[in-house]
Structures are given as structure tokens and as C-alpha cells.
Amino acid sequence: MHVAHFAPSIWRRGGIASYIRRLGAAQTARGDTVTHLSLDPDDRGAPDTYVLDTDAAISSLARQLDVDLVHLHKSVSVLPAIPTVRTMHGHQGSCPSGSRFLARTASPCHRTPGAVTCLWGKSVDRCGSIRPSRVVADFERLRREVEQADQIPTMTVSRFIRQKMQEAGCNPRHLFVVASPAPTVERVEPLSPDAARFLFLGRFVPEKGVMWLLRSYAEMESTAHLDLAGEGPLLPDVRAFIRHRNLDDRVTLHGWVDDDAVAALMRSARAVVFPSVWHEPAGLVSLEAAAHARPLIASRTGGIPEYARPEYAIRISPNDQSALTAALDDLASDPDRARKMGEAGRTLALGAFGMDRFLTRIDAVYRRALQSDVGIPAPLET
Incomplete structure (x- = not known):
């Protein structure tokens, strides 16, 4: 299978970049062809990476490269016109600010998103920008996230993320919990009894x-x-x-x-x-x-x-x-x-967080996208 992974930046530091590289390396090792699609000019010249001017170009490039499936790791302005899946790595599908963090009290936000609660949160709890243009953009992004999650199989990295997306209006039948894999560590040192x-x-x-x-x-x-x-x-x-x-x-x-x-x-x-x-x-x-x-x-x-x-x-x-x-x-x-x-x-x-188990679950979601079958209830086991 030829899989194209998309994120605005593939090779910078961060958890999503590590996730993509870890998944891509495992898929390559088992014989898949893996291509990376990025919007970051600093990614030019990186292995198997194409830097796009806009995410709207994903479809045409994917067809040109004979890609079987696009795996999104961030939202896009327009969904690709070929089989596509998404991994939701954060709170973009359930929080206008994408953070679920109340800066004023340095505490997590437990609220269900809504115009009143989120405007209060932004203005009082400092959970995001209060500039009118940014507030409008935040709610529009959330609307687009919920809409796209209803069109393609969307994997969440935890049951918590799935639950919050469901509360925000996402169809739970299209959401699939796929826990992230542990890194492969060959050398493990015994724990020292010293200081x-x-x-x-x-x-x-x-x-x-x-x-x-x-x-x-x-x-x-x-x-x-x-x-x-x-x-x-x-x-x-x-x-x-x-x-x-x-x-x-x-x-x-x-x-x-x-x-x-x-x-x-x-x-x-x-x-x-x-x-x-x-x-x-x-x-x-x-x-x-x-x-x-x-x-x-x-x-x-x-x-x-x-x-x-x-x-x-x-x-x-x-x-x-x-x-x-x-x-x-x-x-x-x-x-x-x-x-x-x-x-x-x-x-x-x-075991539970091993790469083989992870790839098995990823493949199950890929098959549903290739068969346009997202109507099966999502399993919750990790």
C-alpha cells in the first residue's frame, strides 16, 4: 500500500512529528510505500517528503504519485478526493481554542463547548484569544472539524478525546480509538539502587x-x-x-x-x-x-x-x-x-502498546476508508 501522511510540518520537534515518523518507519519496514506531505519550507529535501503550497494540492499530488490512501494528522481546508483517514492528536475536534486549558487558574477545562461557555472561558479564564476575528475563526475551525469527522474515519489517540468529540457533536460511529505505540527500545538498563x-x-x-x-x-x-x-x-x-x-x-x-x-x-x-x-x-x-x-x-x-x-x-x-x-x-x-x-x-x-498491535488497528481503519465503510461502531478497547 502507498500511504501519504500529511501534517503542516513533518520533521520539526514535537509529539505529532514523532508519531508520524514512528508510524511511517514501521509501515516502510513491513513493505509499504510511505510519502510525507508538508506545508513547511524547512522540510524541503527531507526523505520521501513533498512540500506543498497549500493543502488543496494534496489530491492532485496524491493521484500523481499513485497514493492509495491519505492519512491526515491535522485538518485541511478541503478533504482529499481519494480514500482518507484522520488521526485526531488533540482537542481541535471538541474545543474552539484547541487547548482545554484555563490559563487563569492553570487547570484543565471540563466544559462542553458552546457559544456561552466558551466565550465566558475565553474572556474570564483566558483559554484562548478574545480578539473578535480570532474567536470567529476558532468557532469556524471547530465547525469544520466536526463536519469533516463525519465524512472520513477519524482515529483518536484516547477514549477521552473520542468522548469529548462526541459531546461536541461528532458522530461516534465514525470515531475509532487507536492508542499510540510505545517506541522500540532494544537496550534497557536495570534501575539503579543508588541516589x-x-x-x-x-x-x-x-x-x-x-x-x-x-x-x-x-x-x-x-x-x-x-x-x-x-x-x-x-x-x-x-x-x-x-x-x-x-x-x-x-x-x-x-x-x-x-x-x-x-x-x-x-x-x-x-x-x-x-x-x-x-x-x-x-x-x-x-x-x-x-x-x-x-x-x-x-x-x-x-x-x-x-x-x-x-x-x-x-x-x-x-x-x-x-x-x-x-x-x-x-x-x-x-x-x-x-x-x-x-x-x-x-x-x-x-504488549498492549506494541507496534504490531498498533499497526493492526491502523490497518482496520484503513480498510474501512478504502471500502468507504465508516458505519461500524468504533471499538473502545486500547
Whole structure:
């Protein structure tokens, strides 16, 4: 099969780009032909990648390349006129702002979208722009997302995303839950019983909870080191907090790291901390930890609990500082428990979240698109 994956940018950093590359590599390895379609000029020259001037050109290029199916990872202005599927990676199909995050309180949004509730959210809770032109554009985008989800098979990366899309008016018969796959990790280091190190991977933005993590870490009773890998607008606040609490010798800022550096940090970690305070659609960080046989401390919000299974994760409510501190102390003082949790995560990464299972479910949705059969109720198992 010849599959064309489309996203506005294919080769930049980020979870969607990692997902596309991981899926494309697996499809290529089994004998499929994979083409990448992008709108990003920086993607020119990348392997098997075509950069388009507009997404309206997808159909003509796909026919020219003899593509069997287009796999969208973002919305388009006009759906391609060949078999097409979509993976919904975020909240674009259920939230005008696409965030489900209330910036004023740094908390997840639980509201059902609507003109009154969302206008209130934008103006009071700062969940998105309040400029009239942007507000109109946001609601128009949501309308188009709901409309397109009724025309093509749409995969969601979690049951949570599917449920919220259904509440927003999407036909659940056209929505299919396909959990993201864990990365393939050949070399897994045994967890060290020595001094604990905790690892955060992500952007330094309010919704990722890095400041909540720092406040909780500063209150730990146990001795542990904190590695922060990422970058973003909160970096000055992070640096200031570290200086103010005299944590310079206990917290290491690594900046943005590549895959090899991520693997090295995972090998040295006692556990991974995933403290998001928004409705994370899924969270590939959970699967990174599981694949490396490392336990996880994660927020109980959005799609995270569907990935951060209790076998290998301590799950806590967003912004609960005492609970996060207690979880850090627990794993810092009990390496044996951390090891057993990590081993359970590794089992899940190889089984429930393995690439073979993922491809099987992707193929089932592809077949429905090729047969124009989207009228079968979507399974909810992950």
C-alpha cells in the first residue's frame, strides 16, 4: 500500500512529528510505500517528503504519485478526493481554542463547548484569544472539524478525546480509538539502587506543570536529583525558582535533547514525572517511560490515565502539591518498588502498546476508508 501522511510540518520537534515518523518507519519496514506531505519550507529535501503550497494540492499530488490512501494528522481546508483517514492528536475536534486549558487558574477545562461557555472561558479564564476575528475563526475551525469527522474515519489517540468529540457533536460511529505505540527500545538498563534521579521531558509552558513539579520537589524529605529536559517561555521562571530555593546543585537543566540524549537520561532515571495540568490528549512521555522500564508519576487528567496504567504509574490530581511530593518521596526511598513498576511498564510497552498491535488497528481503519465503510461502531478497547 502507498500511504501519504500529511501534517503542516513533518520533521520539526514535537509529539505529532514523532508519531508520524514512528508510524511511517514501521509501515516502510513491513513493505509499504510511505510519502510525507508538508506545508513547511524547512522540510524541503527531507526523505520521501513533498512540500506543498497549500493543502488543496494534496489530491492532485496524491493521484500523481499513485497514493492509495491519505492519512491526515491535522485538518485541511478541503478533504482529499481519494480514500482518507484522520488521526485526531488533540482537542481541535471538541474545543474552539484547541487547548482545554484555563490559563487563569492553570487547570484543565471540563466544559462542553458552546457559544456561552466558551466565550465566558475565553474572556474570564483566558483559554484562548478574545480578539473578535480570532474567536470567529476558532468557532469556524471547530465547525469544520466536526463536519469533516463525519465524512472520513477519524482515529483518536484516547477514549477521552473520542468522548469529548462526541459531546461536541461528532458522530461516534465514525470515531475509532487507536492508542499510540510505545517506541522500540532494544537496550534497557536495570534501575539503579543508588541516589534517585527524577526526569521531566517537555516544554516549559504553564500547561506542562513544570513549576508545580519544582514546588513539589523542593519540599521532598528524601534526597534526589531532578533532571529537566526541555525549553520554553517559562525557562526564566524555572531558573529563578532554582536560585531562590538554592537548588542549583540538585536540579540540572538540559535544554532540548535529541533521542539519544533522552535514552541516556532515561537510563539514569529512577522515575519519569509527567505533571501536566491540562487535558493531555494522550502523552507519549508515558510510553517513553514504559519502554525504558521506568516507573511514572503522572497527572490523572485527559487521556493520560489510559496510558499511565496503575501497574507502572502513580497517578495524582493536577496541582496537588502534597500528593506529588509524597509520590516523589515514595519512589526515591523505595528502589525495589520502582524497579517492579518499571518492569510492569516494560511489559505493557511490548504488549498492549506494541507496534504490531498498533499497526493492526491502523490497518482496520484503513480498510474501512478504502471500502468507504465508516458505519461500524468504533471499538473502545486500547
